[in-house]
Amino acid sequence: MITLEGYGWRHAGRRAWAVRGVDLRIERGERVLLLGPSGAGKSTLLHALGGLLPDDSGEAEGVRKVDAEHVGIVFQDPQSQLVMSRAGDEVAFGLENIGWSADRVWPRVDEVLHQVGFGYERDRATAALSGGEQQRLVLAGALAPRPELLLLDEPTANLDPAGAALVRRALRDAVDADTTVVLIEHRIAEVLDLVTRVVVLEPGGGVRDDVPPHLLAGPLGAELAAAGVWVPGHPAPAHHAANPPGDTLLSTHDLRVRHLSYPDVTVRAGEALAVTGPNGCGKSTLALALGGLLKPAGGEVRSPDGPPHRWRARALAGRIGSVFQNPEQQFVAATVREELALGGTPAGRVDELLTRLRLDRLAGANPFTLSGGEARRLSVATALAARPRLLILDEPTFGQDRRTWIELVDMLAALRDDGHGVVTVTHDPDVVAALADRTLELGPTS
Amino acid sequence: MTNYRWRTVDIVVASILAVAFGVVFWAWGLLWNGPAGAIFGSTFPPAAAAIYGVWLLPAVLAPLIIRKPGAAIYTELVAAIVSALLGTSWGISVLWYGLAQGAAGELGFLLGGYRRWNLGQSLVAATFAGATAAGLDLFYYYGDWQFSWKIAYVAIVVASTLLFAGVGGHFLTKALAGTGALDRFPSGRSRDLV
Amino acid sequence: MTLPTAAPRASLQRSDALLARRTPVAKIVFLALFTTSALFTRDVAALGFALVVTFAVAPLFGITPWGLLRRGWPALLGAATVVLSLALFAADRSGTVLVDFGPIVITSTVLGNALSLALRLLAIALPSILVFSTTDPTDLADSLIQHARVSPRFAIGALAAFRLVGLLGDEWRMIAMARRARGIDAGRNPVRWFTLFASTAFGLLVGAIRRGTRLAVAMDARGFDSGLPRTVARPMPWRPADWLLVAAGALLAAAIQLIAHR
Known part of the structure; x- marks a missing residue:
């Protein structure tokens, strides 16, 4: 044949x-x-x-x-x-x-x-x-x-x-x-x-x-x-929070977005929250609303600085880093370095992020030419650039091989232990097992 | 470039450009009839043509990307059809416009023997396309205008087309090639080896 | 920007109104004859006739006259702009002065010219809405292949790209939100608004070209460019009623010219 x-x-x-x-x-x-x-x-x-x-x-x-x-x-x-x-x-x-x-x-x-x-x-x-x-x-x-x-x-x-x-x-x-x-x-x-x-x-x-x-x-x-293949019997290492969660970063009350309504959610510093549920239950929409990108149709998202959807974009990026499912939608610059420097990130911080996410060799490459794993790392790096305390990620491990997967989960765990709040929307049960301190499961028509 | 046959990827990407620009054409029609008409309609109507060049961008951009004979006509025509499907104030007349403007852009690259795809050739194609569109407009819509306005209109349309379609098309192709999106096309291979 | 795409319908049913279900190519020939004739006249009576016919046949396309007006709002906007711009700036201001108010001098000639231009715009735009809003894109491609001898590779290629229009709207909204998440917004600065718009459009175009390139590979994988003669799974007979529609288009075109040159 x-x-x-x-x-x-x-x-x-x-x-x-x-x-x-x-x-x-x-x-x-x-x-x-x-x-x-x-x-x-x-x-x-x-x-x-x-x-x-x-x-x-x-x-x-x-x-x-x-x-x-x-x-x-x-x-x-x-x-x-x-x-x-x-x-x-x-x-x-x-x-x-x-x-x-x-x-x-x-x-x-x-x-x-x-x-x-x-x-x-x-x-x-x-x-x-x-x-x-x-x-x-x-x-x-x-x-x-x-x-x-x-x-x-x-x-x-x-x-x-x-x-x-x-x-x-x-x-x-x-x-x-x-x-x-x-x-x-x-x-x-x-x-x-x-x-x-x-x-x-x-x-x-x-x-x-x-x-x-x-x-x-x-x-x-x-x-x-x-080498990066998911082989049965070789589960990824799990990381759970070493310290109890800190202050509340965001909370929702009777939140409705578009035609969906949600149970009340609290997001705290130093805690990893996983949001799960079947396709179409509105996980991604919840992530957008928490990230101040969609205006609630009813109820509210509360934070110490007021409702996130009212913040100017600059302020938003400094408080909440959102990572989209498709990294390319977030790319605006012609090189990886310019992408991180966007909005006046200091050069030292750019270099630090490039090294930390192993993007230093790619600093001059066009972001759109990166491989799936590299593009994912860059999108996480851009969300971290302005040092937000809260990170919201939509299916960060989607389509990644085991090696990139472990890297990502390790990094999210480290961020959480540094006192960041981490919200991960995911349908990957391994992410929930390896990272989540708390899980919010949305029903089919919540 | 000796292979003039269109591959599937040529057809699909030209069609995607056409569909995307069909939506832009539709939105541009609202801008033309609404804000642009309101602002300049009460001062100096030919000035509204400053935004005109966007309507002729596919007739220059598509040949620069696809590099096949017929790319200008096909893309401009299909973009016009899509804008008609979405509903414009020009009805089926946009088809005749699309055909004429596409043919004018095509002529610009034909004169280069389908071998030259540089900025100069884009500007030639843009000039033809702009002049054709302006001429059609004067014939159909603005016959009642005074002569000096007609001259101003043609000049503004051509200048806008040179800017948006000629220069814009050239640099947009370069920017797209930089993202690797054009790797299946000769226009995308001018990138450094990686 | 809001795109004119509705939420996807679960089942794509075709309209069964008398004229809506005619062969797309017949509908387009009818439209071309009818509106091209209108394009070449400035006579108010002839254009009025064309508009009356348009509203009269709208129910045969399954559209109420009111529905036609609602879908035709870009055309109504265009007509209003034409009237306004001519009322203010026509070169020919002969005839009886009807209104004289500051810079606004409306004479009978100006009014006549503005009316005929506005009517012509509507007489061209509204019939197109009747035809295109009742034509399924798949049927249009099938009919172009079977009745107008359009190359199936191009017709189907364009059809596949057209299917992506609905996706572009969602993609645009996602990219716009991603820009905000990155700390980029325009505020009230028009220059920043323009650069943001351009960068969003560029991101959309890159994504669309990539998706198109993958789609082309998937189409080739299914033998789209196999070189074998392509068959037609949805044969579309050309019926006598299609000839009648084309003939009606020719008659209406002639009638418009007769009224114009009476």
Whole structure:
């Protein structure tokens, strides 16, 4: 099915090879989990298998043979994979592309929507679906032409636990036994029973290990965990507050934002509060309201300095640091250094933050060109620049590998122990376990 | 540049520019009919054209980014269609405008043989696009104006287009390339190797 | 800035009003004939006729005349500006003086010119609202491919990008809040307001281009550029009623010109 010999790829505009020296044979019907630390080129390799590296976007070396008539691919973010406005049209899109006639298209659309457990009619607006439902629809679109090879690039990384479970169930139910599957996933505990083989890529190039899944329980698992892979049986270290919490920084009373109402919340110095709950319960909206970015529709957010949404932006940044789920939305400058110096941060403080968050080598880089982990660190650094006492983070560990995850949690714990208040909106149970001193769980329609 | 065929990424990104500018066109129409009309309508109406250049930005920006023949016409036309879908006061006439303005911008880059994408070429394209738009306006809307106003109007529209579309398009492309968003395009590869 | 995008509807139902469900290309040809004819006239009677027809057929598109006025507010604003600017500054101030109040001198010629320009603006804008607000973007792309021989790659590519409009509104609000969180606001300084606006728009554009680049890869992964002839899963027949609509557009265009040159 797949033969790679000494395969390598270098993206245009880059000095380093994204992958290099990969020798790999995958037979029909195998289920392969592709592992490796961030930057080992897993995603590039998957693109190569899918024939998605056009000649004009870089340079290839070695041999790449893929013997599959149709290849289905699912990426992380459903929003940048959905093409059409209606669910049925979305699945039909791929079939139209390869020339299926209309009378064959619609029965197949219905069949594959049923297989992935899509519970709505064909006219359902794709924009009205939850992330997990959208990703199941993307999977249906990939499966519709009956691909012989299915490539999955962290298909559940952008989903909450319930959405991720939906997609994994759909994968179990809808993929035929003779379909070859290659999967990339950071959190492997949930997918180990889906695969028959684990291939570990070496960051410098080549395949480091090629083993059956059960071997991950041994020393290899420990090694991979140290390299940034989430391996079952290697939980992250937990940090709980050494001191009792201090004074109250913020409190809410009968708070309503948009159409949602919230239980009363108190945020104290030297305490880490986790806000959890299913998608759509208004966790992020609560974070925005606490951060003084949304005006309450009713009730109030109280602080010693008055309601945060009335503060001028400068004052706000000095009191509350907000870190958004998507770091890029917060970037305004052309270099990492300018980003931190924004608003008159003293040069000494900028250097301190650059060193502390290991961004010093990237001081001259454009913030938009940073990798996911680097961009996350920069967004935290910008929120800390004006030394606010309260830090509010929305899904800070989203899509991060284990190494960045541990770094972030360590740093948030250290900030908390320095007397900062830390509010983390998260659907990651490990964050709650490792960091939270108190948890606020919001109901589906609080 | 010998490959003139549009890749999927060319089509989608040109369309995204068009959609984004369609929304800007729509908002600009409100600005034109509202504040700009109110401020300058009571003093010197041709001066409102100072904001005009934004309407012609896609006709220069899209070719600078995509570097394929037809990028100016396609993007300006689709942007016009999107603004019509959102509802403007110019109805279907924006389609004829989009087509004419896009073709004028296209001509600017055609004269460079689709090989030159520098500031000079952007200014040439901007001049053509601005002059075309101003001419259409005088023909359809401002035929009743006195001659000196007509001259002033053309001059202000062209100057605004040179500024927003010519200079603005050039530097916007550079800024976008700096963010790595244009890595799939030749225009984004002028960055240093990293 | 508030974008004219409604909250996503769960199910995308198409309008079943008599004219709303005609083939999009037929509706657009009708619109082009009808309004282009209006574009070339300044005659008040002809333009008045065009407007009366527009309001009369609005219910056939499933829109009440009042609803048409509500959706047409940018056009009404434009018409008001035209009248105001001409009332103050027309070059031709011949005819009977109707109002003489300080700088405002309104003569019968000025009033006639202003009226005809305002009517023309409405006669062009309002029919477009009838057609475009009742046309589903997917149907428009399908019809352009099947009836106007537009390249499917371009029609579907544009359609996919159009789907992102709804996302742009939310993205804008998030970026604006992120700016405030970073300590940046404009206060009452118009220059800072402008730079903040430009930086927010730039952030939006970078995000949109990146999303588009990923979307293009996902589309290629599903064979969009496979080179195989693309089929049509939603065949859209061109019916006699579509010819009738086009013919009606031609007749109305002719009628406008006849009234104008009576």
